[in-house]
Structure formats: C-alpha cells, structure tokens
Amino acid sequence: MPYPVHLTGSRVALREFRADDVADALLIVGDDQVTRWLSFDSRTPEQTRAMLDGAVERARLEPRDEYYLAVTPLEDEQRVVGFVRIGLAGVKAGKLGYAVAAGHWGLGYATDAARAIIRLGFEELGLHRVSAAIGPDNAASIAVVERLGFSREGVLRDHVFTNNAWRDSVLYSLLADEWSAQAQRCTAKRS
Secondary structure, three states: OOOOOEEEOOOEEEEEOOHHHHHHHHHHHOOHHHHOOOOOOOOOHHHHHHHHHHHHHHOOOOOOOEEEEEEEEOOOOOOOOEEEEEEEOOOOEEEEEEEEOHHHOOOOHHHHHHHHHHHHHHHHOOOOEEEEEEOOOOHHHHHHHHHOOOEEEEEEEEEEEEOOEEEEEEEEEEEHHHHHHHHHHHHHHHO
16 A cells, blocks of 8 residues: 555545644543543653654555554544554454544544544455454443444453553454455445
C-alpha cells in the first residue's frame, strides 16, 4: 500500500498523522476518560508529540509494520477526532486498536474507522486474521467488534498494566473468510 494512506468510510476519513495534529491528539490520548479504556495511561503534551513523531516516522518504513491513522470527520479532514491502528504481527495477522475523543462518542466513528482499516487489512494487505484485545468493562468497544463480526476467543489475564493496575483483556478475532462472507451478504442485500 503506497504512502500516504487515505481511506474513507461512510462517516469518517482516515489519513496519515501529521506533526501539527498534536493538539487534537492530546484531546484523545491525554484524556483520562478515554485512556481509561486503552492499554496505556494518559499522555502529556510532550509524550503526545513523541507519539505522533514516531507514527509519522514509522509510516514511511518499508516494509510497513503498522498502519496508525488519524480519524477525521468526512466533512473536516483537518480535525482529528480519533485514531485507528492495525499492527502487523505474526504470519498474515494484524492487531486492531482504536480510540475516539470523548466528545465524539456515540456517533459511529469507531465502528466506521475500524471497518475501513479492517477492509485495508484483508483486501489490500492480504491478512488472514485480525484480533482485538479489549478491557472486559469496555462495553462500547466490545459492541464495535461484535457489530463488525468478530468472535470472542477468551480472556487474557493481567494482560496490560495501566492506571496503576493490571487489567484483563477479552480477545476477539475476525478471519478473512468471515470478512468476505459479510461483504458478500452486504452486496446481496444492496442488489
């Protein structure tokens, strides 16, 4: 997939991060209300800048080992309201992650962004499996992956250390043939 990546869904666009996205990114990764659900603690402005600098640098690697993209509303691709990531790990496998700023929860942005990057993973990158590890209390995120057809596999005990405590993660996965079957059903419904 050539750099820069730009994807669109029905509600959001996904684009590469830029150095000037720090203020918007801080509203996500610097907000305890959001990071409560993530695998890392809230970040400072300096840590957020370093995170974005790293994302910009890794986006240009060949071969690329992750797609960490800014989530923007379709109508305003300058304003970052979230992020979505698929990290390439193992043989034809990817790990999904996403977050949306608290002020934009409930608008379908996470589902739309995840769907777009999963499509990239299966249809462009040739992945066989995409997994997501989600905190067991994160009902909204569990609803996102279940809506996208993921299956629950089990619990990873004491999987991440965040907010000064160990947290379990519920592991979900989606396989390429399941994704293809969903796409075919959607196409048949539109016909």
